[in-house]
Amino acid sequence: MRVVSSLINLAFVVLAGGFAAAALVRFSPGFDVDENSWNPRLTASTIEAMHRARQVEAELPKFYLRYLRGALHGDFGASEAYRQPVSELFRERAPVTARLVVFGTAGGLALGALLAWVAVWPRRAFPELIAASASGALLAIPPAVLALAFFFWQAPLSLAVALAVLPRVFGTIRSVLGDLYSSPELLAARARGVGATRIALRYVLRAGLPQWLALAGVALILAFGLAVPIEALCDVPGIGQLAWKAALARDLPVLCALGLIVTFLVASVQSIGEIVGAAR
Amino acid sequence: MIFVRRAAVTALVAITLLGLLAPMIAPYPYNRQFRDFPGAAPSRAFPMGADEIGRDRFSRLVWATRVSVALAPAAALTSVALGLAISALSGFRSRVVRRGVESLTTICLSLPWIFLFLVLRAELPLNTGPAASVALTFGLMGIAGWAWPARVFTAAIAGMIDSGWMLQARAAGVSNLRIAAVYAWPHIRSLAAAQFRVLIPAYILSEASLGLLGLGVPDPLPSWGNLLRDLQQPEVVKANPWVLAPLALLMIAMVSLELLPSRPERAI
Numbered sequence: 001m002r003v004v005s006s007l008i009n010l011a012f013v014v015l016a017g018g019f020a021a022a023a024l025v026r027f028s029p030g031f032d033v034d035e036n037s038w039n040p041r042l043t044a045s046t047i048e049a050m051h052r053a054r055q056v057e058a059e060l061p062k063f064y065l066r067y068l069r070g071a072l073h074g075d076f077g078a079s080e081a082y083r084q085p086v087s088e089l090f091r092e093r094a095p096v097t098a099r100l101v102v103f104g105t106a107g108g109l110a111l112g113a114l115l116a117w118v119a120v121w122p123r124r125a126f127p128e129l130i131a132a133s134a135s136g137a138l139l140a141i142p143p144a145v146l147a148l149a150f151f152f153w154q155a156p157l158s159l160a161v162a163l164a165v166l167p168r169v170f171g172t173i174r175s176v177l178g179d180l181y182s183s184p185e186l187l188a189a190r191a192r193g194v195g196a197t198r199i200a201l202r203y204v205l206r207a208g209l210p211q212w213l214a215l216a217g218v219a220l221i222l223a224f225g226l227a228v229p230i231e232a233l234c235d236v237p238g239i240g241q242l243a244w245k246a247a248l249a250r251d252l253p254v255l256c257a258l259g260l261i262v263t264f265l266v267a268s269v270q271s272i273g274e275i276v277g278a279a280r
Numbered sequence: 281m282i283f284v285r286r287a288a289v290t291a292l293v294a295i296t297l298l299g300l301l302a303p304m305i306a307p308y309p310y311n312r313q314f315r316d317f318p319g320a321a322p323s324r325a326f327p328m329g330a331d332e333i334g335r336d337r338f339s340r341l342v343w344a345t346r347v348s349v350a351l352a353p354a355a356a357l358t359s360v361a362l363g364l365a366i367s368a369l370s371g372f373r374s375r376v377v378r379r380g381v382e383s384l385t386t387i388c389l390s391l392p393w394i395f396l397f398l399v400l401r402a403e404l405p406l407n408t409g410p411a412a413s414v415a416l417t418f419g420l421m422g423i424a425g426w427a428w429p430a431r432v433f434t435a436a437i438a439g440m441i442d443s444g445w446m447l448q449a450r451a452a453g454v455s456n457l458r459i460a461a462v463y464a465w466p467h468i469r470s471l472a473a474a475q476f477r478v479l480i481p482a483y484i485l486s487e488a489s490l491g492l493l494g495l496g497v498p499d500p501l502p503s504w505g506n507l508l509r510d511l512q513q514p515e516v517v518k519a520n521p522w523v524l525a526p527l528a529l530l531m532i533a534m535v536s537l538e539l540l541p542s543r544p545e546r547a548i
Contacts, residue, residue, distance in 0.1 A: 009383060017387045129284075139481075140534030142488040145511060145527060152514045229489055233512070244493075267386050 006271040013267040014260060019064050021259025022252060067256055077253030081246060086257050089242060097231070097238035101223040104161025109173075109219055112166045116173040120181050121196075131174075139167035147230040157234060161223050169219050176211045180204050217269035224265065288539035295533050299346035306339035311500040321520065328522035331510070335500075341525055344502035348484055349533070351418040356479035358422025360472050363429030368460055370434045371441065381434060388427040397495040410501035417490075417497050421483055428482075429475040436471055440464060481537045488530060504530045 067077060076086035112135075119131035143164035150160040180186060186203040205212070231240030239258070246254035298305060313334045314320070320330040328337035370381040397420065440446055449459050484504070490496035491505020492512070499506060507526040510516050517523050 009379065013383050013386050016383070020387055136535050136538040137531070139538065140531040141527075142485050142492065142508070142530070144489045144492045145508060148492075148511055229493055232493060263387065266389055 017263025018260040076257040081249040103158035107162025108165025135167040135170040151234040288536035291536040299349040302346040306342040310343035340502040352483040355418040355422035359425040362426035367433035
């Protein structure tokens with residue numbers, strides 16, 4: 001029952017999120033203006049046809065319903081700025097962003113876990129201070145500046161994403177690790193002389209699996225959010241750059257699809273967290 | 281640790297004073313152009329050099345500190361107040377209302393708010409005063425950011441609904457308003473203070489990122505964010521490392537805010 005209710009809620013939130021994103025774009029200034037109207041090479045009838053197409057989009061509820069009908073069949077419309085189907089644009093750009101986001105998330109979680117382990121495992125104030133200071137220093141750097149530095153040094157941008165994700169997950173990992181490392185089972189295992197690797201695998205990874213999964217979801221969304229400024233500033237041809245350019249060009253079909261995807265991601269992570277929490 | 285925290289408090293006080301006393305400390309107004317000195321190197325007249333249109337970098341940094349330090353707490357307060365007001369609705373026993381608040385929070389967390397900033401920048405008339413434009417930018421940040429604290433408050437309120445004292449208050453016929461103000465608020469107060477403290481650095485960082493993208497505080501008014509735009513030109517950074525000063529100040533402020541002791545620790 002809980003799963004069904006979460007799925008219904010997920011569907012509602014995704015639909016409402018997509019509509020809200022479309023409304024934001026529709027009512028932004030300059031939406032009704034198409035720069036191609038001033039293109040001297042276009043004939044009057046072509047410009048008139050473009051105006052008619054724009055008029056259809058101006059009626060938001062109608063546009064959104066038609067858009068959703070198409071989306072259900074895998075047709076997300078055509079980008080006005082790129083003159084290309086949105087699904088094709090996403091197919092071309094998704095692997096670039098996926099690499100950035102997945103490696104960035106994995107790296108951020110791994111480095112965050114390592115730093116949190118340094119803070120928790122030795123049970124000494126000094127390593128804890130060092131770990132917290134390293135995380136605090138990274139948190140103090142705007143992610144866009146970090147990405148720019150990596151871009152100019154020609155270092156992998158996914159590492160910049162990882163370093164931006166790290167301090168944002170460090171606190172949670174440290175708190176979960178702290179709870180797990182002070183659990184009676186783990187203390188007993190340490191007293192029995194069980195090795196650090198076995199403890200990490202059995203008592204930390206397995207016992208805290210729901211929390212780790214929830215955290216991974218949050219980190220994934222965080223990394224996706226970071227992709228927009230990073231790709232826009234560093235000229236990476238991914239979904240983030242597409243979102244930025246689409247926002248500047250008021251490209252409604254692209255932004256509508258992005259609204260649906262981002263809302264789906266966030267709402268799915270929340271639903272999974274709710275279901276896992278209820279199951280526990 | 282006490283020494284580190286004292287250093288953090290000192291740094292924050294120094295940065296705040298720098299911002300508050302900007303008119304006295306800055307040698308020139310932030311928008312004064314010295315047209316004979318575009319991109320001037322650091323000198324006695326321009327301690328950190330001049331930017332590409334001849335404005336003193338030091339003066340602009342001092343004024344930027346005033347903007348960023350004063351307005352981030354205001355934006356954080358707006359978010360916390362909005363978050364509290366909206367999450368208070370989840371205190372009603374109706375499941376539909378609670379679900380509605382949760383869904384609204386999720387939608388707001390997933391909306392591409394960057395469009396709102398684009399809209400705002402496009403809507404502002406060219407003759408908008410610096411004070412109005414900066415208040416709008418931070419005001420919008422405050423409004424857009426209500427969902428994060430609201431999620432925390434909603435979870436806390438959900439934990440309170442079935443508590444013994446809440447049931448007793450309801451059974452005694454205490455009104456919802458009185459329950460919220462007299463019984464629930466003391467439980468939420470420390471959480472609200474913590475959220476306020478967490479949001480200040482978050483908004484300073486957000487403004488910096490928006491400034492880098494050109495969506496933050498508009499020129500000519502300086503902020504740490506729009507001063508960082510020079511970092512997009514590595515040749516400018518190489519020629520005048522003082523361009524990094526806003527980043528250094530921002531990092532010092534962020535680290536100091538992180539190191540501030542929390543309320544329970546202070547009580548201990």
